[in-house]
Amino acid sequence: MEALEVLTHAARRRGFLVYPAPPRLPESQRTGFEDWLAAGMHAGMDYLARNPAERYDPRRRFPWFEGALVLAAPYAAEEPPRPTGGLRLGRVARYAWVRDYHLWIAPVLEELEGICQKLGGRCKGYVDYGPLPERAFAVASGGGWLGRNGLWLTQQAGSYQYLAVLLTSWPVEPAAPHPNRCGSCNACAANCPTGAILAGGVVDARRCLGYWTIEHRGLTPLEIWRSQGNWLFGCDDCQTVCPWNRRRKVEPFLEPDPELAWPDLEGLFGVSNRAFARRYAGSAFLRSGRVGLARNALIVLSNQDPESLKRILPLALADPSSKVRATAAAAAASIGLFDAVRKTSGGLEGAEKDYVEKSLLFFG
Numbered sequence: 001m002e003a004l005e006v007l008t009h010a011a012r013r014r015g016f017l018v019y020p021a022p023p024r025l026p027e028s029q030r031t032g033f034e035d036w037l038a039a040g041m042h043a044g045m046d047y048l049a050r051n052p053a054e055r056y057d058p059r060r061r062f063p064w065f066e067g068a069l070v071l072a073a074p075y076a077a078e079e080p081p082r083p084t085g086g087l088r089l090g091r092v093a094r095y096a097w098v099r100d101y102h103l104w105i106a107p108v109l110e111e112l113e114g115i116c117q118k119l120g121g122r123c124k125g126y127v128d129y130g131p132l133p134e135r136a137f138a139v140a141s142g143g144g145w146l147g148r149n150g151l152w153l154t155q156q157a158g159s160y161q162y163l164a165v166l167l168t169s170w171p172v173e174p175a176a177p178h179p180n181r182c183g184s185c186n187a188c189a190a191n192c193p194t195g196a197i198l199a200g201g202v203v204d205a206r207r208c209l210g211y212w213t214i215e216h217r218g219l220t221p222l223e224i225w226r227s228q229g230n231w232l233f234g235c236d237d238c239q240t241v242c243p244w245n246r247r248r249k250v251e252p253f254l255e256p257d258p259e260l261a262w263p264d265l266e267g268l269f270g271v272s273n274r275a276f277a278r279r280y281a282g283s284a285f286l287r288s289g290r291v292g293l294a295r296n297a298l299i300v301l302s303n304q305d306p307e308s309l310k311r312i313l314p315l316a317l318a319d320p321s322s323k324v325r326a327t328a329a330a331a332a333a334s335i336g337l338f339d340a341v342r343k344t345s346g347g348l349e350g351a352e353k354d355y356v357e358k359s360l361l362f363f364g
Protein backbone atom coordinates (compact mmCIF):
# COMPACT_ATOMS: atom_id res chain seq x y z
CA MET A 1 0.00 0.00 0.00
CA GLU A 2 1.20 3.51 -0.79
CA ALA A 3 2.11 5.72 2.18
CA LEU A 4 -0.82 8.11 1.66
CA GLU A 5 -3.21 5.18 1.51
CA VAL A 6 -1.86 3.89 4.82
CA LEU A 7 -2.40 7.32 6.40
CA THR A 8 -5.86 7.65 4.88
CA HIS A 9 -6.88 4.26 6.28
CA ALA A 10 -5.43 5.13 9.67
CA ALA A 11 -7.43 8.39 9.76
CA ARG A 12 -10.62 6.65 8.59
CA ARG A 13 -10.22 3.96 11.24
CA ARG A 14 -10.26 6.79 13.79
CA GLY A 15 -13.58 7.97 12.35
CA PHE A 16 -12.49 10.85 10.06
CA LEU A 17 -13.61 11.58 6.53
CA VAL A 18 -10.46 12.13 4.46
CA TYR A 19 -9.94 14.39 1.44
CA PRO A 20 -6.54 14.68 -0.31
CA ALA A 21 -5.63 18.25 -1.30
CA PRO A 22 -2.83 19.73 -3.43
CA PRO A 23 -0.08 21.82 -1.77
CA ARG A 24 -0.62 25.03 -3.72
CA LEU A 25 -3.67 27.20 -3.11
CA PRO A 26 -4.88 29.63 -5.77
CA GLU A 27 -3.33 33.10 -5.36
CA SER A 28 -6.83 34.60 -5.13
CA GLN A 29 -7.36 33.00 -1.71
CA ARG A 30 -4.36 34.70 -0.15
CA THR A 31 -5.32 38.03 -1.69
CA GLY A 32 -8.94 37.48 -0.55
CA PHE A 33 -7.68 36.90 2.98
CA GLU A 34 -5.46 39.99 2.81
CA ASP A 35 -8.41 42.10 1.63
CA TRP A 36 -10.45 40.70 4.54
CA LEU A 37 -7.71 41.75 6.97
CA ALA A 38 -7.24 45.16 5.33
CA ALA A 39 -10.96 45.84 5.74
CA GLY A 40 -10.59 45.09 9.47
CA MET A 41 -13.02 42.13 9.28
CA HIS A 42 -10.87 40.10 11.69
CA ALA A 43 -12.13 42.37 14.51
CA GLY A 44 -9.88 41.92 17.57
CA MET A 45 -8.26 38.65 16.35
CA ASP A 46 -4.89 40.22 15.66
CA TYR A 47 -3.14 36.84 15.58
CA LEU A 48 -4.79 36.21 12.19
CA ALA A 49 -2.89 39.12 10.65
CA ARG A 50 0.51 37.54 11.36
CA ASN A 51 2.33 36.44 8.26
CA PRO A 52 -0.48 35.83 5.73
CA ALA A 53 2.00 34.75 3.02
CA GLU A 54 3.16 31.81 5.14
CA ARG A 55 -0.42 30.98 6.08
CA TYR A 56 -1.42 30.42 2.47
CA ASP A 57 1.88 28.83 1.41
CA PRO A 58 3.03 26.33 4.06
CA ARG A 59 5.97 25.40 1.78
CA ARG A 60 7.74 28.50 3.09
CA ARG A 61 8.00 26.75 6.49
CA PHE A 62 7.93 23.17 5.30
CA PRO A 63 9.79 22.91 1.97
CA TRP A 64 9.09 19.14 1.96
CA PHE A 65 5.30 19.70 1.80
CA GLU A 66 3.88 17.98 -1.31
CA GLY A 67 0.31 16.99 -0.50
CA ALA A 68 -2.27 17.44 2.26
CA LEU A 69 -4.95 15.27 3.80
CA VAL A 70 -7.96 17.22 4.98
CA LEU A 71 -9.61 15.40 7.90
CA ALA A 72 -13.25 16.15 8.61
CA ALA A 73 -15.12 15.06 11.74
CA PRO A 74 -18.92 15.39 11.50
CA TYR A 75 -20.58 16.66 14.68
CA ALA A 76 -24.26 17.06 13.84
CA ALA A 77 -25.64 15.30 16.92
CA GLU A 78 -29.29 15.65 17.96
CA GLU A 79 -29.89 18.12 20.78
CA PRO A 80 -29.69 16.30 24.14
CA PRO A 81 -32.54 16.71 26.68
CA ARG A 82 -32.32 19.71 29.02
CA PRO A 83 -31.16 18.58 32.50
CA THR A 84 -33.51 19.41 35.37
CA GLY A 85 -32.60 21.92 38.08
CA GLY A 86 -30.66 25.17 37.77
CA LEU A 87 -31.28 28.00 35.33
CA ARG A 88 -30.84 26.48 31.88
CA LEU A 89 -31.65 28.96 29.20
CA GLY A 90 -29.96 30.06 25.99
CA ARG A 91 -28.35 28.11 23.20
CA VAL A 92 -24.82 26.80 22.87
CA ALA A 93 -23.47 26.26 19.34
CA ARG A 94 -23.56 22.59 18.43
CA TYR A 95 -19.80 22.26 18.02
CA ALA A 96 -19.39 22.90 21.76
CA TRP A 97 -21.83 20.20 22.98
CA VAL A 98 -18.95 17.73 23.16
CA ARG A 99 -15.42 17.78 24.55
CA ASP A 100 -13.33 20.56 22.92
CA TYR A 101 -12.46 19.19 19.47
CA HIS A 102 -8.88 20.49 19.62
CA LEU A 103 -8.23 18.20 22.57
CA TRP A 104 -9.15 14.95 20.84
CA ILE A 105 -8.13 15.83 17.27
CA ALA A 106 -4.59 16.98 18.17
CA PRO A 107 -3.57 13.54 19.61
CA VAL A 108 -4.90 11.84 16.43
CA LEU A 109 -2.77 14.21 14.34
CA GLU A 110 0.24 13.31 16.50
CA GLU A 111 -0.43 9.60 15.99
CA LEU A 112 -0.63 10.18 12.23
CA GLU A 113 2.64 12.14 12.34
CA GLY A 114 4.18 9.09 14.09
CA ILE A 115 2.88 6.70 11.40
CA CYS A 116 4.25 9.08 8.80
CA GLN A 117 7.72 8.97 10.29
CA LYS A 118 7.69 5.16 10.31
CA LEU A 119 6.78 5.27 6.62
CA GLY A 120 9.89 7.37 5.99
CA GLY A 121 8.06 10.62 5.25
CA ARG A 122 7.39 13.92 6.98
CA CYS A 123 4.08 15.26 8.25
CA LYS A 124 2.70 18.17 10.24
CA GLY A 125 -0.86 18.30 11.57
CA TYR A 126 -2.97 21.43 12.13
CA VAL A 127 -6.24 22.02 13.89
CA ASP A 128 -6.78 25.78 14.24
CA TYR A 129 -3.74 26.54 16.36
CA GLY A 130 -1.24 27.63 13.75
CA PRO A 131 -1.22 29.66 10.58
CA LEU A 132 -3.11 27.44 8.17
CA PRO A 133 -6.40 28.06 6.31
CA GLU A 134 -8.19 24.73 6.91
CA ARG A 135 -11.19 25.71 4.82
CA ALA A 136 -9.11 26.79 1.84
CA PHE A 137 -7.43 23.35 1.79
CA ALA A 138 -10.83 21.69 2.17
CA VAL A 139 -12.11 23.64 -0.85
CA ALA A 140 -8.95 22.73 -2.83
CA SER A 141 -9.57 19.02 -2.07
CA GLY A 142 -12.68 19.08 -4.27
CA GLY A 143 -14.64 17.15 -1.62
CA GLY A 144 -17.10 19.98 -0.98
CA TRP A 145 -17.59 23.70 -1.50
CA LEU A 146 -17.53 26.99 0.38
CA GLY A 147 -21.16 27.84 1.23
CA ARG A 148 -22.63 31.30 1.14
CA ASN A 149 -22.17 31.34 4.94
CA GLY A 150 -18.40 30.92 4.52
CA LEU A 151 -18.44 27.35 5.86
CA TRP A 152 -17.17 24.34 3.98
CA LEU A 153 -19.84 21.74 3.36
CA THR A 154 -20.35 18.45 1.56
CA GLN A 155 -23.40 16.80 0.09
CA GLN A 156 -23.03 13.84 2.45
CA ALA A 157 -22.31 15.57 5.74
CA GLY A 158 -23.43 19.21 5.40
CA SER A 159 -21.41 21.88 7.21
CA TYR A 160 -21.38 20.57 10.81
CA GLN A 161 -17.83 19.25 10.45
CA TYR A 162 -14.65 20.08 12.33
CA LEU A 163 -11.68 20.43 10.01
CA ALA A 164 -8.04 19.49 10.45
CA VAL A 165 -5.18 19.27 7.94
CA LEU A 166 -2.21 16.94 7.77
CA LEU A 167 0.61 18.29 5.60
CA THR A 168 2.66 15.43 4.12
CA SER A 169 5.80 14.96 2.04
CA TRP A 170 3.92 12.81 -0.51
CA PRO A 171 2.26 14.24 -3.62
CA VAL A 172 -1.50 13.72 -4.03
CA GLU A 173 -3.62 13.34 -7.15
CA PRO A 174 -5.25 16.74 -7.74
CA ALA A 175 -9.04 16.34 -7.49
CA ALA A 176 -11.54 18.16 -9.70
CA PRO A 177 -13.14 21.23 -8.07
CA HIS A 178 -16.54 20.54 -6.51
CA PRO A 179 -19.40 22.53 -8.04
CA ASN A 180 -21.02 25.07 -5.73
CA ARG A 181 -24.39 23.59 -4.82
CA CYS A 182 -25.85 26.60 -3.03
CA GLY A 183 -27.75 27.48 -6.20
CA SER A 184 -30.24 30.28 -5.65
CA CYS A 185 -30.53 29.52 -1.91
CA ASN A 186 -29.82 32.45 0.41
CA ALA A 187 -31.25 30.97 3.63
CA CYS A 188 -28.09 31.37 5.73
CA ALA A 189 -27.59 35.06 4.90
CA ALA A 190 -31.30 35.75 5.39
CA ASN A 191 -31.25 34.06 8.82
CA CYS A 192 -28.08 35.72 10.14
CA PRO A 193 -29.24 37.94 13.04
CA THR A 194 -26.48 40.51 12.56
CA GLY A 195 -26.04 40.75 8.78
CA ALA A 196 -22.50 39.34 9.08
CA ILE A 197 -22.65 37.35 5.82
CA LEU A 198 -21.45 39.39 2.84
CA ALA A 199 -21.20 38.34 -0.80
CA GLY A 200 -18.96 35.41 -1.91
CA GLY A 201 -18.81 33.42 1.35
CA VAL A 202 -17.20 36.32 3.23
CA VAL A 203 -18.10 36.73 6.90
CA ASP A 204 -17.39 39.99 8.72
CA ALA A 205 -16.26 38.88 12.18
CA ARG A 206 -17.07 42.36 13.53
CA ARG A 207 -20.72 41.40 13.21
CA CYS A 208 -20.58 37.64 13.83
CA LEU A 209 -21.93 36.31 17.15
CA GLY A 210 -19.30 33.57 16.96
CA TYR A 211 -16.79 36.38 17.53
CA TRP A 212 -18.68 38.38 20.15
CA THR A 213 -19.67 35.42 22.31
CA ILE A 214 -16.45 33.37 22.11
CA GLU A 215 -13.43 35.34 20.99
CA HIS A 216 -14.12 38.84 22.29
CA ARG A 217 -12.62 39.46 25.71
CA GLY A 218 -14.18 42.84 26.53
CA LEU A 219 -17.68 44.16 27.03
CA THR A 220 -20.24 43.36 24.34
CA PRO A 221 -21.17 46.47 22.33
CA LEU A 222 -24.70 47.56 23.22
CA GLU A 223 -25.58 47.54 19.51
CA ILE A 224 -25.05 43.73 19.51
CA TRP A 225 -27.16 42.92 22.64
CA ARG A 226 -30.58 42.47 21.09
CA SER A 227 -29.28 40.61 18.01
CA GLN A 228 -27.54 38.16 20.32
CA GLY A 229 -31.02 36.85 21.17
CA ASN A 230 -30.57 33.64 23.13
CA TRP A 231 -27.05 32.75 21.93
CA LEU A 232 -24.94 31.97 24.96
CA PHE A 233 -21.87 30.59 23.25
CA GLY A 234 -21.29 30.74 19.48
CA CYS A 235 -24.12 30.80 16.95
CA ASP A 236 -25.53 28.30 14.46
CA ASP A 237 -28.22 30.42 12.80
CA CYS A 238 -26.49 30.21 9.40
CA GLN A 239 -26.30 26.40 9.66
CA THR A 240 -29.64 25.32 11.14
CA VAL A 241 -31.43 26.61 8.03
CA CYS A 242 -29.06 25.07 5.49
CA PRO A 243 -30.88 22.43 3.42
CA TRP A 244 -27.69 20.35 3.16
CA ASN A 245 -27.62 20.00 6.96
CA ARG A 246 -31.14 18.60 6.92
CA ARG A 247 -30.24 16.05 4.25
CA ARG A 248 -26.98 14.89 5.84
CA LYS A 249 -26.32 11.17 5.81
CA VAL A 250 -23.39 10.68 8.20
CA GLU A 251 -23.37 9.92 11.90
CA PRO A 252 -21.79 12.38 14.35
CA PHE A 253 -18.47 11.64 15.96
CA LEU A 254 -19.32 12.00 19.66
CA GLU A 255 -22.37 11.92 21.94
CA PRO A 256 -23.30 15.41 23.18
CA ASP A 257 -23.05 16.22 26.89
CA PRO A 258 -26.31 17.79 28.22
CA GLU A 259 -24.30 19.85 30.76
CA LEU A 260 -22.46 21.50 27.87
CA ALA A 261 -25.53 21.96 25.67
CA TRP A 262 -27.50 23.39 28.63
CA PRO A 263 -25.12 24.88 31.20
CA ASP A 264 -26.60 26.17 34.45
CA LEU A 265 -26.41 29.96 34.17
CA GLU A 266 -26.77 30.53 37.89
CA GLY A 267 -23.61 28.51 38.51
CA LEU A 268 -21.57 31.08 36.52
CA PHE A 269 -21.84 33.79 39.17
CA GLY A 270 -20.27 33.98 42.61
CA VAL A 271 -17.74 31.24 41.76
CA SER A 272 -14.02 31.63 41.17
CA ASN A 273 -12.55 31.40 37.67
CA ARG A 274 -10.59 28.41 38.92
CA ALA A 275 -13.74 26.57 40.06
CA PHE A 276 -15.30 27.31 36.66
CA ALA A 277 -12.20 25.94 34.88
CA ARG A 278 -12.44 22.74 36.95
CA ARG A 279 -16.15 22.34 36.26
CA TYR A 280 -15.75 22.80 32.51
CA ALA A 281 -12.31 21.22 32.10
CA GLY A 282 -11.91 19.93 28.52
CA SER A 283 -14.83 21.96 27.16
CA ALA A 284 -14.81 24.78 24.62
CA PHE A 285 -16.18 27.12 27.33
CA LEU A 286 -12.63 27.64 28.55
CA ARG A 287 -12.08 29.73 25.41
CA SER A 288 -14.48 32.45 26.58
CA GLY A 289 -13.76 31.69 30.24
CA ARG A 290 -16.15 32.26 33.12
CA VAL A 291 -16.21 36.03 32.63
CA GLY A 292 -17.12 35.77 28.93
CA LEU A 293 -19.82 33.16 29.54
CA ALA A 294 -21.28 35.07 32.52
CA ARG A 295 -21.35 38.24 30.35
CA ASN A 296 -23.18 36.31 27.60
CA ALA A 297 -25.60 34.78 30.12
CA LEU A 298 -26.62 38.24 31.37
CA ILE A 299 -27.33 39.37 27.81
CA VAL A 300 -29.40 36.24 27.08
CA LEU A 301 -31.40 36.74 30.30
CA SER A 302 -31.90 40.42 29.49
CA ASN A 303 -33.27 39.38 26.08
CA GLN A 304 -35.29 36.33 27.10
CA ASP A 305 -36.15 36.14 30.78
CA PRO A 306 -36.19 39.42 32.79
CA GLU A 307 -37.68 37.67 35.87
CA SER A 308 -34.74 35.24 36.16
CA LEU A 309 -32.39 38.14 35.45
CA LYS A 310 -33.83 40.05 38.42
CA ARG A 311 -33.29 37.01 40.60
CA ILE A 312 -29.58 36.62 39.78
CA LEU A 313 -28.75 40.35 39.56
CA PRO A 314 -27.69 40.74 43.23
CA LEU A 315 -25.11 37.97 42.71
CA ALA A 316 -23.98 39.34 39.33
CA LEU A 317 -23.71 42.95 40.57
CA ALA A 318 -21.37 41.73 43.33
CA ASP A 319 -19.26 39.54 41.00
CA PRO A 320 -15.46 39.70 41.49
CA SER A 321 -15.04 40.63 37.81
CA SER A 322 -15.66 44.30 36.98
CA LYS A 323 -16.63 43.22 33.41
CA VAL A 324 -19.40 41.04 34.80
CA ARG A 325 -20.51 43.83 37.16
CA ALA A 326 -20.60 46.34 34.27
CA THR A 327 -22.59 43.92 32.09
CA ALA A 328 -24.95 43.21 35.01
CA ALA A 329 -25.51 46.96 35.46
CA ALA A 330 -26.24 47.37 31.74
CA ALA A 331 -28.58 44.36 31.97
CA ALA A 332 -30.36 46.07 34.88
CA ALA A 333 -30.70 49.18 32.69
CA SER A 334 -32.12 47.03 29.88
CA ILE A 335 -35.04 46.01 32.12
CA GLY A 336 -35.55 49.45 33.68
CA LEU A 337 -33.89 48.86 37.10
CA PHE A 338 -32.10 52.21 37.03
CA ASP A 339 -31.38 52.39 40.78
CA ALA A 340 -29.33 49.18 40.64
CA VAL A 341 -27.37 50.70 37.75
CA ARG A 342 -26.53 53.90 39.59
CA LYS A 343 -25.38 52.02 42.70
CA THR A 344 -23.06 49.74 40.72
CA SER A 345 -21.56 52.30 38.38
CA GLY A 346 -20.17 54.10 41.45
CA GLY A 347 -17.80 51.15 41.93
CA LEU A 348 -16.63 51.06 38.30
CA GLU A 349 -14.00 53.10 36.51
CA GLY A 350 -12.96 54.17 33.01
CA ALA A 351 -14.41 52.34 30.03
CA GLU A 352 -16.61 50.14 32.22
CA LYS A 353 -18.19 53.16 33.93
CA ASP A 354 -18.71 54.80 30.51
CA TYR A 355 -20.33 51.59 29.23
CA VAL A 356 -22.86 51.55 32.04
CA GLU A 357 -23.64 55.23 31.56
CA LYS A 358 -24.10 54.67 27.85
CA SER A 359 -26.45 51.75 28.63
CA LEU A 360 -28.75 54.14 30.52
CA LEU A 361 -29.15 56.21 27.38
CA PHE A 362 -29.25 53.19 25.09
CA PHE A 363 -31.97 51.31 26.96
CA GLY A 364 -33.53 54.30 28.69
Ligand code: B12
Pocket (backbone or CB within 6 Å): 028, 029, 030, 031, 032, 033, 034, 036, 045, 048, 093, 094, 095, 127, 128, 129, 130, 132, 133, 134, 135, 136, 139, 146, 149, 150, 151, 152, 153, 159, 160, 161, 162, 163, 164, 200, 201, 202, 203, 205, 208, 209, 210, 211, 215, 233, 234, 235, 236, 238
Ligand atom coordinates in the same frame (compact mmCIF):
# COMPACT_ATOMS: atom_id res chain seq x y z
C1 B12 B 1 -11.13 33.15 12.73
C2 B12 B 1 -12.17 32.07 12.70
C3 B12 B 1 -13.48 32.43 12.97
C4 B12 B 1 -13.93 33.89 13.05
C5 B12 B 1 -14.07 34.44 11.60
C6 B12 B 1 -15.03 33.60 10.74
C7 B12 B 1 -14.70 33.54 9.27
N1 B12 B 1 -15.71 33.26 8.49
O1 B12 B 1 -13.58 33.68 8.83
C8 B12 B 1 -15.23 33.78 13.89
C9 B12 B 1 -14.88 33.91 15.36
C10 B12 B 1 -16.31 34.79 13.55
C11 B12 B 1 -15.61 32.32 13.58
C12 B12 B 1 -16.91 31.85 13.68
C13 B12 B 1 -17.25 30.55 13.42
N2 B12 B 1 -16.43 29.52 13.19
CO1 B12 B 1 -14.53 29.73 12.95
N3 B12 B 1 -12.73 29.78 12.53
C14 B12 B 1 -11.82 30.73 12.42
C15 B12 B 1 -10.43 30.19 12.01
C16 B12 B 1 -9.57 30.06 13.26
C17 B12 B 1 -9.72 31.02 10.95
C18 B12 B 1 -10.62 31.39 9.76
C19 B12 B 1 -10.05 32.48 8.90
O2 B12 B 1 -8.86 32.54 8.66
N4 B12 B 1 -10.95 33.34 8.41
C20 B12 B 1 -10.62 34.37 7.49
C21 B12 B 1 -11.15 33.97 6.09
C22 B12 B 1 -11.20 35.18 5.22
O3 B12 B 1 -10.21 33.04 5.63
P1 B12 B 1 -10.52 31.51 5.21
O4 B12 B 1 -11.36 30.85 6.23
O5 B12 B 1 -9.24 30.89 4.93
O6 B12 B 1 -11.38 31.72 3.90
C23 B12 B 1 -10.75 31.79 2.67
C24 B12 B 1 -10.95 30.53 1.89
O7 B12 B 1 -12.20 29.94 2.19
C25 B12 B 1 -10.86 31.05 0.46
N5 B12 B 1 -11.74 30.39 -0.49
C26 B12 B 1 -11.64 29.11 -0.74
N6 B12 B 1 -12.47 28.78 -1.69
C27 B12 B 1 -13.14 29.84 -2.06
C28 B12 B 1 -14.13 29.97 -2.99
C29 B12 B 1 -14.67 31.23 -3.19
C30 B12 B 1 -15.74 31.38 -4.20
C31 B12 B 1 -14.20 32.34 -2.44
C32 B12 B 1 -14.76 33.68 -2.63
C33 B12 B 1 -13.19 32.16 -1.50
C34 B12 B 1 -12.66 30.91 -1.31
O8 B12 B 1 -11.08 32.43 0.48
C35 B12 B 1 -11.34 32.87 1.78
C36 B12 B 1 -10.71 34.21 1.91
O9 B12 B 1 -9.37 34.19 1.56
C37 B12 B 1 -10.83 28.79 11.41
C38 B12 B 1 -9.77 27.70 11.53
C39 B12 B 1 -8.67 27.91 10.51
N7 B12 B 1 -7.46 27.89 10.96
O10 B12 B 1 -8.93 28.10 9.33
C40 B12 B 1 -12.13 28.46 12.17
C41 B12 B 1 -13.27 27.72 11.41
C42 B12 B 1 -13.38 28.37 10.07
N8 B12 B 1 -14.45 28.00 12.21
C43 B12 B 1 -15.25 27.03 12.26
C44 B12 B 1 -16.52 27.10 12.89
C45 B12 B 1 -17.22 25.76 13.15
C46 B12 B 1 -17.09 28.33 13.25
C47 B12 B 1 -18.53 28.59 13.74
C48 B12 B 1 -19.59 27.71 13.08
C49 B12 B 1 -18.58 28.43 15.28
C50 B12 B 1 -19.93 28.78 15.89
N9 B12 B 1 -20.90 27.89 15.83
O11 B12 B 1 -20.11 29.85 16.42
C51 B12 B 1 -18.69 30.10 13.37
C52 B12 B 1 -19.24 30.25 11.94
C53 B12 B 1 -19.24 31.64 11.40
C54 B12 B 1 -19.21 31.63 9.89
N10 B12 B 1 -20.35 31.63 9.24
O12 B12 B 1 -18.10 31.62 9.31
C55 B12 B 1 -14.74 25.81 11.49
C56 B12 B 1 -15.49 25.70 10.16
C57 B12 B 1 -15.72 24.28 9.68
C58 B12 B 1 -16.35 24.27 8.31
N11 B12 B 1 -17.10 23.23 8.05
O13 B12 B 1 -16.15 25.14 7.50
C59 B12 B 1 -13.19 26.15 11.34
C60 B12 B 1 -12.53 25.67 10.05
C61 B12 B 1 -12.51 25.53 12.58
C62 B12 B 1 -12.24 24.04 12.41
N12 B12 B 1 -10.98 23.66 12.47
O14 B12 B 1 -13.12 23.24 12.22
N13 B12 B 1 -14.56 31.61 13.20
Ligand code: SF4
Pocket (backbone or CB within 6 Å): 149, 191, 192, 193, 194, 195, 196, 197, 203, 207, 208, 209, 210, 234, 235, 236, 237, 238, 239
Ligand atom coordinates in the same frame (compact mmCIF):
# COMPACT_ATOMS: atom_id res chain seq x y z
S1 SF4 C 1 -22.55 32.38 13.11
FE1 SF4 C 1 -24.46 33.57 13.46
S2 SF4 C 1 -23.82 35.72 13.43
FE2 SF4 C 1 -22.12 34.51 12.55
S3 SF4 C 1 -22.48 34.54 10.33
FE3 SF4 C 1 -23.52 32.70 11.11
S4 SF4 C 1 -25.62 33.37 11.56
FE4 SF4 C 1 -24.39 35.22 11.33
Ligand code: SF4
Pocket (backbone or CB within 6 Å): 147, 148, 149, 181, 182, 183, 185, 186, 187, 188, 189, 238, 241, 242, 243, 244
Ligand atom coordinates in the same frame (compact mmCIF):
# COMPACT_ATOMS: atom_id res chain seq x y z
S1 SF4 D 1 -28.12 27.84 3.51
FE1 SF4 D 1 -28.25 27.77 1.28
S2 SF4 D 1 -26.83 29.40 0.58
FE2 SF4 D 1 -26.35 28.96 2.72
S3 SF4 D 1 -24.69 27.47 2.66
FE3 SF4 D 1 -26.62 26.29 2.81
S4 SF4 D 1 -27.21 25.87 0.66
FE4 SF4 D 1 -25.64 27.49 0.61
